[in-house]
Amino acid sequence: MQYNFREIESRWQRFWAENQTFRAEHPNEKPKFYALTMFPYPSGAGLHVGHPLGYIACDIYARYKRHQGFNVLQPMGYDSFGLPAEQYAIQTGQHPAITTRTNIARYREQLDQLGFSYDWSRQVRTSDPEYYHWTQWVFMQLFDSWYNRDSDKAEHLTTLISAFEAGGNTAVNAACDEDTPAFTAAEWQAMSEAEQQRILLKYRLTYLADTEVNWCPELGTVLANDEVVNGVSERGGYPVIRKKMTQWSMRITAYAQRLLDGLDTIDWPQPLKDAQTNWIGRSKGASVTFRSKPVKPGGERYDLEVFTTRPDTIYGVSFMTLAPEHDLVPELTTEAQREAVEAYVEASARRSERERMADVKSISGVFTGAYAEHPLTGEDIPIWIGDYVLAGYGTGAVMAVPCGDQRDYDFAKHFDLPIPNIFEGVSIEEEAYADKAGTVIANSDFINGMGYKEASNAVIEALEAKGLGKGTINYRLRDAVFSRQRYWGEPFPVYYDAEGLPHLIPEDCLPLELPEVEKYLPTETGEPPLGNATHWAWDAETLSVTANDRIDHKTVFPLELNTMPGWAGSSQYFNRYMDPDNSAALVGDQAIGYWQDVDLYIGGSEHATGHLLYSRFWQYFMYDRGWVPVEEYAKKLINQGMILGTSAVVYRKSGTNTYLSKGLIGDQQVEELRVDVNLINASDELDLEALRKWQPQYADAEFELEDGAYVVGREVEKMSKRWYNVVNPDQICEEYGADSLRLYEMFLGPLEQSKPWNTAGLSGVHNFLKKLWKLYHQGADRSFEVLDDKASAENMKTLHKTIKKVQDDIEGFSFNTTVSSLMICVNELTSQGCRQRDVLEPLAILLSPYAPHIAEELWKKLGHTDSIAFAAFPQFEEKYLVEQSKEYPISFNGKMRFTLELPLDLSREEIEAQVMADARTQKQLDGRTPKKVIVVPGKIVNIVG
RNA sequence: GCCUCGGUGGCGGAAUUGGUAGACGCGCUGGAUUCAAAAUCCAGUGAUAGCAAUAUCGUGUGGGUUCGAUUCCCACCCGAGGUACCA
Structure with a gap:
């Protein structure tokens, strides 16, 4: 009987669907296992063979865990808000919801062909109002929360208001905006409602702030750094400038330390942890205030705050550099320098941040004409602007120590600024000296002779005494901008009052559904696409969305026009899968009490500092407020390669x-x-x-x-549609079957590495399945036949060797080598002529996570009536593998010359004697006496000489 | 630029703790079967020299440690991913 994969695969896919074989129930007395793959964005191009790589790996692991007796939850869904559907809408006018629905249907069809053991009853779609109800809900909770640094967690705003009422804000240790003024309880009570709201906005975990963006006036939209090439938009080549815009931000910086510390508690790849660690960018140092001198007689003085990790080098400061976007640049520019400064500011607004960071060769900058007073020496320090200083980075200003920092050094050399040497016994003729450990300070008043640490502490103490600085910890992490000027995203459940202050709509009015619009482009006045909606106002009396022309700022108010970013919907989806139909909560207590967290999460490393950081932040927040039981939602994470x-x-x-x-x-x-x-x-x-x-x-x-x-x-x-090089899984399923495709994707190479696709190699794994099929069909006319007598020792050795290898490899996520060992197993059993049930039954289970359709079919032929999915994984038994002898490689000067079979129980001396007695040894030595003979029992013999 | 990962036959890759480099598969060559083909099976296959036994070289490049290095250390070259609004 032929291996008819088409018939087998469609039969079992139907069986699984009809019997809901993979439906995960809770509560359940079995131990739980939650396996998750990052859900896809359903693009119009459909799946190509690159997509299922991580899905197959996750499915193999999920199926393996089922064989181990776990109650497995493996869900799938769609991250269905996103730019391509919107772009398509702009071009064709077709509503993104329609495009998305069509694409999802296509994805589902393709996923179904591949035999995944998903519990489809739990599917989520981020663009579904039933789903984004809860995305909006999390936003509302963030809006109503503040971060208490004393309790080190988020709390409801009511505790903050009570604290203000009791003692103003000076007694409160909270994460808040830097420009928050100090006030007493009495002052707080005296404030108007609007004033109080304005203060609270500085504390909320999601708040409005002015943020720098890449603005493209021509397209009327904000662009990603990615979409800006040489200062112009990738699409259309229009000019792009950096501009400030009022946007929603997430106060993720409040969680910087906890997000950093949490990394030690989770089993994630080290490079990914490195990426998050660097992204958070904790550094210890000092913030120092340099007071500017008046630009003109009687003019104002400004405090310029800088952060430095090297307070010990403060006597080496010979100038300051501000980012061109720094707020005080206009105030600090003298009339003589104004033209040059303005030209420079304009020129650098046209360069992307990435460009500025990457380009270290071209040095540019302009003197503002102003000076600041050195906080310790009182000397005049010239204030420059330069685009190597980035506005969004620290305070956007640096104290330049050219002898100790290479960028400052290059800048000083280029503009012929002084480079005072404050290091003992170090030449700075050629380059700056940045070695903290080797530092001995000189020419620095009271810190001469001190090392880095001692000097830093002494300087911080001196600055604190003068009120011009303090020791501090700085994070590179910035608050996350949460507004997008797009249509196809979650609307904010927010309206604005007459004062322009934001208010939430009531929680029971959720979800706030996306309005219909005529056009998906920004409006002529540069407002986001939701500005095109005619019904996008909030009636606070009827608690419903109403027509814009009813806006009176008394009972009817304008709704927020921005939408949420792509990462909003993916920041809590893993919890929603546990309880997807719950209409009363994001996730119910019973569901999350049982499922807890994700045991295995598979996805691409490109999400390291986006989704994977934001979702941890939301989970911490949810934990603080008591909605989830664990701080980290994914215990183990694996990155699949491209x-x-x-x-x-x-x-x-x-x-x-x-x-x-x-x-x-x-x-x-x-x-x-x-x-x-x-x-x-x-x-x-x-x-x-x-x-x-x-x-x-x-x-x-x-x-x-x-x-x-x-x-x-x-x-x-x-692999990308853009390069016309995509290979589609459908054709392959048609020609070779899903089991072959699954095996081949795993066989290609290590899961984590990127690897080229070549369909030609598929015939190898397909042949393997045919050989396997034959192994079970050695009866008359190739009919199915297994024998019930005892398998030979040789058969058992092959089987148990394979059990061990397959188990070790799955647990180590080495799926490519499992496929090889299954091939070796089938090759060996074939040449041994094995037909015994003892061997063929466990073999079917070993194969089942990888090639589930053929495994189910063989399982049925073996006489079982239930699905193989829950059959117990075979037990490895050492006794079948015990060896008596070893074929020793005999090396001369490290080069293997021949092998010699010797009993394993020989002593070192006995092995040496046997080897030396061998004629081939004497031939190799050619009369010489060996200097040394190294014998590693059970491994190798090496003769030196 | 910075951070991270990678570089092994014609190709994908294996080598689990420093111990037989190239498992397994593709491709290729030769053979069996066949009227022929497909399918299947058998043998060979890193390079160079040699009829052969065998020898020399060989894991991006250059150095080092070691009895022994694809594996550890130093320097460099090349490719990929990320770099805060692509998802």
């Missing part, structure tokens, strides 16, 4: 419509263009007829051929 595609390249002779075959280019000027890989045959030859039909630009093109064919170039790069 699948790379092999693109096909054609070469267009510059300025013509003539294409040169790869071998004919020589030194001619050509442009490289990507063409669809499906137009290429196995010999890298292009199907010209198909190409002409593929895109109009090729219809009349000329082609210069080699040996009658057009040969394309190949380029390995990220």
Whole structure:
């Protein structure tokens, strides 16, 4: 009987769906296991073979855990708010909800083909109002919370208000805006309602703030750094400037230390922890105040605050540098310098932050004309601006110590500023000296002769005495901007009163659903797309959304026009899966009491400082407020690597419509263009007829051929529709089956690494499944047959060797080597002629997490009526593997020359004697006496000499 | 620039603690079967030299530690990912 994968796979997929085999129930007396893969954004292109890599790995682990007796929850859903659907809406006018629905249907069809053991009854979609109800709900709780640094957790705003009423804000130790004024209880009581609200906004965990953004006036929108190339928008090439905008922010900085400390408690990849650690960027140092001198007689003086990790080098300060965007730049600029400063500020507004960070070679800056007073020496310190200082970074100002910091050094050299040396016995002729450990301070008054630590403490003490500084811990982490000027995202449950202050709509009015709009573009006045809605006002009396023309700022108010960012919906989805239909809470106590947290989370490392940091922040917040039982939601995390595609390249002779075959280019000027890989045959030859039909630009093109064919170039790069190099899983399922695809994706290489895709290799794993099938069909006319007599010792050795390897490899997430060992197992059992149930039954279970359809089919043929999914994993028994002898590699000077079979119970001396007695040893030595013989019993013999 | 990961045959990769480099698979070559093909099976396959036994070289490059290095250390080259509004 043939291995008919089409029939087998569709039969078992139907069986699983009809029997709800993978439905996870709670409570349950079994131990729980929650396996989660990052849910996809359902793009219009559908799944390509790169997507399922992590899903397959997660499914294998989930199925393995079921065999181990766990009650497994493995859900799937869609991160369905996002830019591509909106972009498509702008181009075609089709509502993003329709695009999204179509795409989700397509994804579901493709996912169903691959045999995942998902509990589909728990599916979530972030764009579903039933779901974003709870995203909005979390936002509301953040709005109504503040961070108490004394209790070190978030609390409801009522405790803050009581504290204000009792003793003003000086007694409160809270995370708040830097510009929060001090007030007493009496002053608080005397404030108007609006004034109080304005103060509270400085404490809320989500608040309004002016933030720098990449503004593209032409497109009327904010762009990601990614979308800005050389100061212009990637789309359209319009100018982009840095601009301040009032936006919602999340006070994630309140959690900086806890997010850092929490990393020690979770089993996540070290590089990912490194990324978060660096992102949070804790550094210890001092904040120091430099007072500016009046720019003109009788003018004002300003406090310039800087943060430094090297307070010990304060006597080496020879100038200050401010970010061009620094608030005080206009005030500190003298008339003589104004023109130059303004030109420089404008020029740097056109450079992206990334550009400014990456470019260390070109040094630029301008003197403001102003001076500050050195806090300890009282000397005049010139104030410069330079774009190597970033506005959003620390205070946007640095005290420049050219002898101790390379960027300051380069800046000083370039502008011929003094470089005082404050290090004992160190030359700074060539470069700055930044070695903290080797530092001995000189030319620095009372700290001469001290090391880094001692000097830093002494300086901090001196600054504190003068009231011009203090020891402090600084975090690089910035509060997270939470507004997007987009349509296709969660609306904020917020309206604005006559004073422009934000108010929440009542909790029981959630969800606040996205309004319909005519156009998905920003409005002509530059407002976000929701500004196009005619019904986007809040009636505070009827508690409902109403028409804009009813806005009177008394009972009807304008609603927020921004929407939430992509990461909002993914920050609590893992908890929602536990209880997706709960209409009273994000997650019910019983559900989260049982499921607790995610045991295994698989996803890409590109989410390290986005989703994976924000979701930890929300979870900490939820924990503080008592809604979830654990601080960290994912105990273990694995990053899956990227699948790379092999693109096909054609070469267009510059300025013509003539294409040169790869071998004919020589030194001619050509442009490289990507063409669809499906137009290429196995010999890298292009199907010209198909190409002409593929895109109009090729219809009349000329082609210069080699040996009658057009040969394309190949380029390995990220698999993406953009490069026309995607390989679709549907065709593969059709030709080889889902089990083959699953095995092959795992067989390609280590899960965490990126690796190129090559469909040709699929036949290898497909052949393996055919061989496996044959092993169970050795009866007359290849009919199914297993024998009930005892398997041979050899059979058992092969089986148990494989059990051990498969178990160790799954637990170590080494899925590629499991597939190899299953292949070796089948090869060995085939040549041994094994037909025994003792061996073939456990083998089916070993295979089942990887190739579940064929395993179910064989399980049924073996006489079982229930699903193999819950069969107990075979027990490894050491006794089958005990060896009597070892084939020792015999090396000479580290090079293996021959092997020698010796009993394992020989002593070191006996082994040496046997080896020396061997004729081949004497031949290798050729009469020489060995200097040394190294014997490692059970491993190796090495003869030196 | 900075942080992180990676570099092993024609290709994907293996080598678990410093101990036989190249498991397993693809591809390729030769053979069996077949009228022929598909499918299947058998043998070979890092490079160079040699009829062969065998020898020399060989894990990005250059150095080092060691009886022994793909594995540890130092310096460098190349590629990929992230770098705060792509998801």
